[in-house]
Amino acid sequence: MNHKTMKQKLEFAAKDxxxxxxxxxxxxxxxxYISYDYLTPEWKEYQSEFSDVVAEKFGEERAATIPAGLQQIYVKDLNLSDRCITCHQAVEWKGLxxxxxxxxxxPAAILKSHPLEKFGCTTCHSGQGYATDMNSAHGFSEHWEDPLLGKELSEFYVVSNKSAMMQVNCNKCHRFDKETKGMDVINRAKQLVNEKGCRACHVVNGRGGTVxxxxxxxxxxxxxxxxxxxxxxFASMFTWHTAHFKNPKELVGETIMPNFGFTSNDAQALALLVMSWKKTKLPVEYIPSNNFKDVPTTEEMEKEERMKNGPGAFFVQKRCFVCHSVSSLGVEAAAQIGPDLAMAVEDVQSRFGRTLDDFLMKPTGTMEVVLSTMLPLTKEERLEAIDKLRNAYELKKKEKLAVKK
Amino acid sequence: MQFLNQLTALYKKLTWTWNPGSDKEAGDAIVKNVLLHAFPNKVSKGSLSWKYSMYLGTISFVLFVILVVTGLILMFLYVPSVERAYSSVKDLEFVVSFGWLLRSLHRIAAHLMVAVVFLHMVRVFLTGAYKNGKSVGSNRPLNWIIGLGLLLMTLLLSFTGYLLPWDQLAYWAITVGTNIASSAPVVGDKIRFFLLGGNFIDQNALIRFYVLHVFFLPMIVVFLFVWHMWRIRKDGGLAVVDQEALTQKPEKVIPVKSKTYSLLGITNGSSVHVQTTMVNEEENSVASIPNLTRRLWLVTLGTIIVTVILSIIFRAPLEAAANPAVTPNPAKAPWYFLWLQEIVTISTIPLGFVTINGALIGGIILPTVMICLAVWWPYRDPSGINSVGVWFAPERKKQNRIFIIICLFIIIFTIIGTFLRGPYWNFYFPWEAWPTMPVKY
Structure with a gap:
């Protein structure tokens, strides 16, 4: 490494x-490049075009009110962020x-019963709500298993009904409905399940045979x-199920499932139905036929019936029974807060030093508040109450005498 | 004046954790400071050479810095929970400004780092750079072992990062990885339990991998890296310097003002110290600043540009959300472990009543043996001082060949595992199409 001059020695430095x-x-x-890519996303074009559409139809002023930038519907209960409305800005816009x-x-009707803020978009339509470019959002991209169940897919599979594919998603919530408005294809399939007796061999929705x-x-x-x-x-689960419903033996040689001779439409409907039977993680209030309520026992129902139609019906109707029993008329208080009204005639006198008539016409204390705000009674009703309470008292006295004897 | 002194004292108090008692003490403190001595004052042209080191160590460091910077930002955006991890990565991809770039850079830099650190090791072996030269106090075999530690940490960092997106790729790669770990004799299941924090890959495993990935493993890397650099200085620089030293003859040098000499050194030009300069400085070395620093800047810029371009070309994939009920076909370990998965497959042989446990052979025994061999070899290597710091030294021909064969075997098996293994782990030639896997709709 003998360098003659300093310049030669530092030649590499000049290159560096x-x-x-x-x-x-x-x-x-x-x-x-990266900055350019950041500043020119696909959705900006759609937003500017939408602005033009609105400006042309409704004027510049309306166009100025359109929100700009990424838009999303966030539904916490469903853990879902749908950015579809970044491009589909007209969804809730009247007149387009x-x-x-x-x-x-x-379509407004369905949005009324399925509001955007509660359901988002992908709950019904599928697709990839996270995405902000068309290909990824419509879910026809690699590694996204739930593509948009729309026109493209219906045309691809030659499904007669345009909304048929989407009904798979409707049935996630409406699974236990016998029939649901607007779900013709799934309704037809449910009807077939009953007609053909699928439950003879299969457990469907929790009941059926084990063949x-x-x-x-x-x-x-x-x-x-x-x-x-x-x-x-095309190798897809939908094709498999459709082909299998048309001719089970052709796909599974050893099967004993009979060939029901389904038409293409029926086979597709059944395929969609079975594909909708998922382990859905839905908050209970999303399920229309949910059993999230206390079902009364027969005894409880009989008692309720008795109280409603018995001699004490008046007190049940006027909701006095919420606090008071009227034991001699068969009325039992829902919450035993107030005294038994069967003894009211005696009771009022001893508690307030006034007659029942006087007290009910001009109540004091708690009853004043209750009768003036929560349970207002007309003068006639008050008189009726007094009359009925006197009867009740007579009955009670008789009861007591009978017991003594 | 007194106020100024007080102000100076206050400034010192705030900027120095310790106040030196004298100038000498302060000087010593500087001499002992590893940060101030990352680079020597002068550096030989041999060490600067592209051909010798290929700057693979520098590149891996730059990649590590890219990973730390992107990783720190990602920590603000990623949520390490089973419910949120996947959607937070989707958000990075679609709605966070430059989120896709951050994630892609982090992924590409991680893949490159595994490759570059491996190549760095190959370079060190083939140049015999793990061997001590003539300089006193050098302990290169130790630095080779530290380097092996850094390679292992790199693999572990990459592996722990693999789980975080919580998609199918992540979930099943970790399934393969931890199942291999569980094939260790006796303690296998315990190891798997320890790795996952339970019997299933779930929230416990995720948080365990996350904490290891963002804190413990990087800390270990930083510590080992500093030690690695410090050892290079202690070992007398890159091994190529020892090679240069061999060709140098003691030369009489006139004392210069800028240097400190012992009293003997300046007595009429007869001192040993002055005559026997190790490297003929004027001929072969240049000032580190700006020549070395400029080079490092060039390598840094180059690495960043390559990483960014690769990140733009190869967008980080994100598969469907993790689903324990559905195994993707084929289920593969991360690519740098695929040579092991390949060996696991090959060495799983049913022999009548018993089956040879491939996972034990390929997943546990083989890697352990290889690591032990690598640690032991520098102490066993019989080659002499002339083969230190030189590519393909004739004296090391045999061991270099064996080493290259092992490396080729790792690389080929990795390529087979990555590109030629299709559904059901069947072998497909590059010109054969894999069968298309069915979809839902």
Whole structure:
């Protein structure tokens, strides 16, 4: 390494300086590219186009009110953030019913019973709510298993009813309904389940025979769990189920499931039905037919009936029974807060030093508050009450005498 | 004036944790400071050479810095909970400004770091750089072992990071990994339980991997890295310097003003100290600043640019959310463990009544043996001082060949596992298409 001059020795340094400069320029270019990419996302184009649509139809002023930037519906109960409305901004916009997607108003009736803030978008439509570009959002991208159940898929599978695929999602909540408005395809499939007697061999929704496999959570299976060796065409669970309903033996040689000769439409409907049978993690209030209530026993129901129609019906109707029993008329207080009204005639006199008539017409204390705010009674009603309470007192006295004897 | 003195004293109190009693004490403190001595004053041109070191160590350090910086930002955005992990990664991908870039950079830098640290080890072996030269007090075999520790930590960091997105890829890679760990004799199940914090891959495993990934393992890496660098200085620099020293003859040098000499050194040019300079400084070395620092800056910039470009080209994948009920086909370990998974597959042989436990052989015994061999070899290596710090020294031909064969075998098996193993772990040639896996709709 004998260098003749200092310049020769530091030749590499000059090269290094050049390389550093080149690297610096490259770094700037890369930074520029990333910034450009950040500033020009796909959704900005849709938003600006929507703004034009609104400006043209409703004027610039309305267009100025459209929110800009990423939009999302966050439903905490469903752990869901749907960013669909970033592009589909017209969803709740009146007057664009005849527009084309994504600048189209959502059918209003269904949104009324299924508000956006409670259901989001993907609960019904599927697709990838997290995503902010069309391909990923519609879920036709790698590693997303629940694509948009819409027009594209219906056309691909030649499903007659445009909304048929989506009904799989309706049935996540409406699973135990016998029939649901707007779910024609699933309704038809449910009808077939009863008509063809599927429960003879299969457990469906928790009851049925054990000859065939339990189908309660059939929709929970993954595509890997099916053999596609004999399936013609596109390998999907939907194709498998459809083909299997049409001719079980063709797919599973050793099966004893009979061929019911389903039409294509019926086979598809049944395929969608079984695919909807999932282990859904839904808050209980989302399920229309939920049993999240206290069912009264027969005894409790009989008692309620008795009180409603018995001699003390007046006190039940006017809700006096919430606090007071009227024992001689068969009225039992829901909460034993006040004294038994069967003894009211005597009781009022001893407690307040006034007659029952006087007290009920001009009550004091708690009863003053109750009768003036919560349970207002007309003068006639008060008179009726006094009359009935006197009767009750007579009965009570008789009861007591009978006991003594 | 007194006020100024007080102010100076206060400033010193605030900036010095310890107030030196004298200038000498202060000087000693500087001499002992490892941070101030990361670089020597002068550096030989041999150590600067691209061909010799390829700057693989520097590149791995830069990658580590990229990982720390992106990782710290990711910590603000990622939620280590089973319910939220996946959606927080989805948010990074779609709605966090530059979130996709952060994640992609972190992933690419991690993959590159595994590769570069491995190549760095290969370089050190093939240049015999783990051997001591002539300089006094060098202990390169120790630094080789520290380096092995850094390689293991790199693998563990990458492995613990693998679980965090909580997607199918993560879940099943960790399943494969921890199942291999459980094949260890006697304590296998205990090890798996310890790794996962339970019997299942769930919240406990996630938080365990997360804490290891963001705190303990990086801390260990920082500690080992500082030790690694400190040892390089203590060992007399890169091994190539020892090679250069061999070619140098003692040369008479005139004392210069800028240096301190012993009294003997300046008595009329006869001192040993002055004559026997190790490296002929004027001929072969250049000032570290700016020559070395500029080089390092160049390598840093280059590494960053390559990482960013790769991050743009290869977007970090995110599979479906983790689902313990559905095994993806094929289920693979992280790519750098696929050579082991390949060996596990090959060495699982049913022999009549018994089956040879491939997981034990490929997953436990083989890696343990390889690590032990690597630790032991520098002490056993018979090659002489002439083969220190030189590529493919003739004297080391045999061991280099064996080492290259082992490396090739790791690389080939990794490639087979990564690219040629398809569904059901069947072998597919590159020109053969994998069967398309069915989908729901």
């Amino acid at each position: 300086k050049l390389y550093v400069s080149i690297a610096g320029v490259l770094f700037l270019i890369v930074t520029g 019913e005849n527009g084309h997607n994504p600048y189209k108003t959502h 065939g496999p339990d189908l309660t959570f059939e929709g929970e299976k993954s595509p890997e769990q099916f053999s596609f060796e004999r399936v013609k065409g």
